[in-house]
Amino acid sequence: MNLIIKTVSFTPNHADAVLDAWNHSMGFILPITPRLFKQNTTDERSFCPHSSFAAVENGEVVGAVIAKRWPGETFGYHPGGDVGWINFLFVKEGWRGKGIGSQLLKEAEDSLREQGCARIHLGRDVQHFFPGVPLELTESIDWFKGKGYQSGEVVFDMIQKVEECLTDLSIPQDQNFHFKRGQSGDEPALILFLQEAFPGRWEYEVRSLFERGGTARQFVLIWQGDRVRGFCRINRPEDAVIGSNVYWSELYKGKAVGGIGPLGVSSQVRKSGLGLKIVKKAMQELKEDGVEVWMIDWTTLETFYNKLGFEKWKQYLQMSK
Missing domain, CATH: 3.40.630.30 (Gcn5-related N-acetyltransferase (GNAT))
Structure with missing residues (x-):
């Protein structure tokens, strides 16, 4: 009762x-x-x-x-x-x-x-x-279904240990695009890029990050001349704002954990292989920071990240009412 x-x-x-x-x-x-x-x-x-x-x-x-x-x-x-x-x-x-x-x-x-x-x-x-209900919580999923919630797609986290990485992380020189870790003063250029290419949630989250003490150093940026054409956030648990892909760091006590994503490339320069390159640069930067485990959260791009050695880890069912 x-x-x-x-x-x-x-x-x-x-x-x-x-x-x-x-x-x-x-x-x-x-x-x-x-x-x-x-x-x-x-x-x-x-x-x-x-x-x-x-x-x-x-x-x-x-x-x-x-x-x-x-x-x-x-x-x-x-x-x-x-x-x-x-x-x-x-x-x-x-x-x-x-x-x-x-x-x-x-x-x-x-x-x-x-x-x-x-x-x-x-x-x-x-x-x-969570980006949904963890799949292992089957009783919770059934309970929410009984409350009228409908199932959507399954999304997942991915993971890779640095010591097991076989991917060549070198990035060939490109006269048109330069991949650099963000520096103090790059914040306005990143915000301008997000306003133009990804207005909405990502812009809000980056502005919120800066308001809470984060800096452009938590991003890898693709530059074309003086314009940002792509971004990839990189996270550590000790950052001013804890990124969602390092929430799991407590499960890896004794290991230095780093998160990669979200990432996005301007529509004008997509299909140029820039997405894989910027993730490689993010992996490089975190490795140089001493990271031992790379984590990616809330994605369906299994094939894309498999190319870089990542494997599926946690899974979630998205549900709505």
Whole structure:
């Protein structure tokens, strides 16, 4: 029988209890540090406090749901105009099967609907934890299907150990294009490129990165004269903003982890082999930084990355309602 318990608006005061419970039972999927949790929830503009709740029983936090929606018409971009996200939904062991998850999800959905959201995605939000529901969580997938969520495509993470890499990372000289790691002062040129070539989420995320203390050094850039024609982000866990492809670094304690992506090339110069070259340059830079494991997240480009020695690792089912 379902147990109706008290729900309150989620605040940073609930984070420690939720994190302890999550890492105790779900740390094998994604161990979440306090810094990462704060970054991806209450510190993120898209965090929706009116639609995020904690379930509390006798002073104990037994579950939580965190929802997001696009924070206004930032940079003139709105993903569909009516989209909300469930960033995080969790019920503590010993309290499952009592309807608490259903209660939390319904309250978040009702609130997002009242704010104009007509579609909700599970994960894949700005500063997401997951790009979908991890495939190994079969019971969770079935549970969400029972709540009306429909299955989409399967996306995945990829991985490669530097010591096992057989790929030649050298890049032939090209008189038209130059591949360089970003330097201080390159930020405006990168933003201009993103405005023109990839307006929307990527522009928002890069601007947010710079606002939080990140620099152009976290990117490899393709230059044609004085114009940026392509970019690839490179991440380390200690960066000012933790990139999504190094969330898994806690699973590789003792190893230096680096993330590659997202990446994009201007439509005017695509099909020139620039995509593979810029990833090679990113691999070079991270290797020189002492990285021992390269990681790529949220992709379907298995054949592309296989050419560079990456193998499929984690998989996720995208779901929406």
